[in-house]
Amino acid sequence: MSNVRFKTMEQMPLEMHKVKIVQKLNLLPVEERLKAIQEAGSNTFLLQNRDVFMDMLTDSGVNAMSDRQQAAMMVADDSYAGSETFTRLSKVLKDIFGMDMFLPAHQGRACENIISQAMVKKGTFVPMNYHFTTTRAHINLNGGTVLELIADKGLETTSEEPFKGNMDLDRLKKSIQKVGKGNVAFVRMEAGTNLIGGQPFSLENLEGVSSICKENGISLVLDASLLADNLYFIKKREEAYKDSSIREITAKMASLCDIIYFSARKLGCARGGAILTRDKELFNRMKGLVTLYEGFLTYGGMSVREMEALTVGLEETMDEDMICQGPDFIQFMVNELKKRGVPVITPGGGLGCHINAMEFVNHIPQSEYPAGALASALFIAGGIRGMERGTVSEDRDADGNEKHADMELVRLALPRRVFTLSQVMYAVDRITWLYENREMIGGLEFTEEPAILRFFFGRLQEKGDWQERLAEKFRKDFGDSL
Ligand code: F0G
16 A cells, blocks of 8 residues: 555565465467567467466456456346346446436447547548557548647656646647647547556646637547546546545546547456436447447447446546556566666556656667567567567558557566565566676567458568577576576
8 A cells, every 4th residue: 555654674665455266377488479479470468378477468458357256246137138237337327427328338449439420520630748659540541630749748758747647738738729629539548558657647737628629619539548547547646635535536537528439358347338418419320330349338339248347447436546556567567677777768657657668678670670679589588578669559550660669668567466575576687687698689670460450460571580689598597497
């Protein structure tokens, strides 16, 4: 818990839960790790779980559930229409967010599909603090253009700035003037801004965005998938809210927005998605799309069991002891890596620890995918599966030109309540070894490159034979240790 102080030793995060169910892990010898990553086309998305020791790919759908969530799953009311489970979930959503209309969907990107189809017309613009991959793809599919208006400080890799997810309010005003308010489909704010390192925005910034939207008659949409981390950071870093409860901060945020959607694979530690609004006309427009793409309005593609787990999970998200676990572990990992000279994104954000590949392997040009190369090297070094969040995660432009990402990151997700502190220290150890041997890491090139969201299924290969040489060096340095 955040306010438990250690008296005789250095402060470290303390879990406010105990483990009840475990899953055995397997750590392959380095030669097999090398083989596995090469068979996966150096793409960590294509690894088999049985070959992975620490799965730090994402928190999506893999946060640990509580005993109360699991128990709730047993009382799910399974019926095609009119399920009691839906009523229970609707009530909790209304209690927490104060919005009385709720549409269920099977996951976050399904919400994005529905919102984009209902609100984005060809030639319109969507200003946002920063894009997420699936969000931008849906907006583009409907003929819209994303305007990224993150404040300059958000893209500084190392800083003391507490709210790197803030939108630049001046640029928002100017952008609306430039494209004309009638051409703005909506403004989107992403909580715990994923692609810049899980960085939060402040409530003050959201208030600013909200008043500009109101002046111009534009809807404000909140992507609340990573809300839990953002809430914790507001409580800890924003002076004006240090005495507010998590529930009060949530209510205040929701009052500033017109639409809230989220991936329940993240928020609420379950699986599914939700769209909330107070706008009856918009609700009716989206309703038809939910029935068409997702399912009947009382389940929207979710299993009722997951809906019960979500109902409890959302209530648990209002508990500071629960939401502190991710950010506190992440900050711990960031500090340990920083102490050892490893370039990481600071301050620690939510979701995971983000390694700055642009600096870690600064000898690899962006055209050879430094973050992808580092992610594959980390799997060889420790059986640790991270996620490339750099140029591989960008698609080529309409003319087939490569778009170099603003940042080259390897994200090491810390799903909530999943890893122990010793596992985190193991990851720190292997990353540090890799950093000491960083000059051995080389670039990658595509062998198979899908046109859309290529990072999911694209296959790459090493340039030269650096992966083999790295595995040999590991064997030499670690002897017969795994
Ligand atoms: N919005 C944000 C901010 C997200 O992080 C995600 C998913 C989505 C929307 C889409 O939700 O996966 O349920 O369809 N992020 C996952 C990740 C994939 O690993 O960061 P979804």
